[in-house]
Amino acid sequence: MIKMFNLKNKTVIITGGAGLLGNAFSKACVEYGANIVIVDIDEKKGNELREQIKKETKNNNIIIFQKCDITNIGDIQKLIEITLTKFKRIDALVNNVYPRNKNYGRRFEDVTYEDFCENVNMHLGGYFLITKEVSKIMIKQKSGNIINVASIYGFSAPRFEIYKGTDMTMPVEYAAIKGGIINLTRYLASYLGKYNIRVNAISPGGVFNDQPESFVKKYSEKVILEKRMANTEDLIGTLLFLLSDASKYITGQNIAVDGGWSL
Ligand SMILES: NC(=O)c1ccc[n+]([C@@H]2O[C@H](COP(=O)([O-])OP(=O)(O)OC[C@H]3O[C@@H](n4cnc5c(N)ncnc54)[C@H](O)[C@@H]3O)[C@@H](O)[C@H]2O)c1
Known part of the structure; x- marks a missing residue:
């Protein structure tokens, strides 16, 4: 039974690997035996994480950091080339990046058409682009596993009163992007299934990251569970489940990990 969750000898690409969730995802994959490629535009953080995991792990897994902008086809092709040279195959892609432009995070009335389009292009378009390129390899391998990190805001509506008194909001682009990612997951599961490629999504609830106290309280x-925000540890089990053979008959699903927030 334990073996079911084992990722030994699997090559997993984790995009946005240097970020809040990516950190925890990268460490968990290594702990469960995977070789990982941490992908991020933040070279400093990516390299630091790689060194940190190498120091902490007792496993002999290979850990690579590759600087790559997932909205840039040249960067993606280079990433794939480097991964294949090193590992010969790509078993899994975790789409976890969080691209945003400089105006991201404004209230609905203040979002321009240009900013809306740019953020959708970067985030939803970026998930599409890297998935398209990596799936070409998976199609050749006749196997693969793609996990998209979506959000509770991809399938349920925000309650704006929780942001009152803070400079936070739930950006309108985010709802469109994450909703798009959830249905892209279903589309790709259906399209790629014949090549033995599974595609699923995880929709985390809000993760605690030192947000203003009033927001944390209202959220x-x-x-339902424990009346608290999520922490990155809460998400690991679902990621490992979807990455491993324990879920080998599951595709096209979106698993909400939100303590029941969206019920
Ligand atoms: N934090 C939350 O509360 C929460 C809740 C639900 C869903 N999510 C989702 O989880 C994922 C990770 O979020 P996070 O909170 O860890 O974000 P984060 O900002 O901490 O990390 C995102 C990482 O993506 C990298 N990145 C941004 N644009 C990139 C690009 N074009 N190419 C490559 N790398 C790029 C950044 O450098 C950063 O390291 C996102 O998809 C987010 O929408 C987060």
């Missing part, structure tokens, strides 16, 4: 009131 937490709606959470």
Whole structure:
């Protein structure tokens, strides 16, 4: 049974690997035996994480950091080339990046058409682009596993009162992007299934990251389990489940990991 969750000898690409969730995802994959390619535009953070994991792990897994902008086809092709040279195959792609332009995070009335389009292009378009390129390899291999990190805001509506008194909001682009990612997951699961490629999504609830106290309090009131925000540890089990053979008969699903917030 334990073996079911083992990722030994699997090559996993984790995009946005240097970020909040990416950190935890990268460490968990290594702990469960995977060789990983941490992908990020932040070279400093990516290299630091690689060194940190190497120091902490007792496993002999190979850990690579590759600087790559997932909206840039040249960068993606280079990433694939480097991964194949090193590992000969790509078993899994975790789409976890969080691209945003400089105006991201404004309230609905203040979002321009240009900013809306640019953010959708970068985030939803970026997920499409890297998935398209990596799936070409998976199609040749006749196997693969793609996990898209979506959000509770991809399938449920925000309650704007929780942002009152802070400079935070839930950006309109985010709802469109994450909703798009959830249905892209279903589309790709259906399209790529014949090549033995599974595609699933994880929709985390809000993850605690030192947000303003009033927001944390109001958000937490709606959470059923433990009345608290998520932490990165809460997401690991679902990621490992979807990456491993324990879920080998599951595709096209979106698993909400939100303590019941969206019920
Ligand atoms: N943090 C939350 O509360 C939360 C909740 C639900 C869903 N999510 C989703 O989880 C994922 C990770 O979020 P996070 O909170 O860890 O974000 P984060 O900002 O901490 O990390 C995202 C990483 O992506 C990298 N990145 C941005 N644009 C890139 C690009 N074009 N190419 C390559 N790398 C790029 C950044 O450098 C950063 O390291 C996102 O898809 C986000 O929407 C987060």
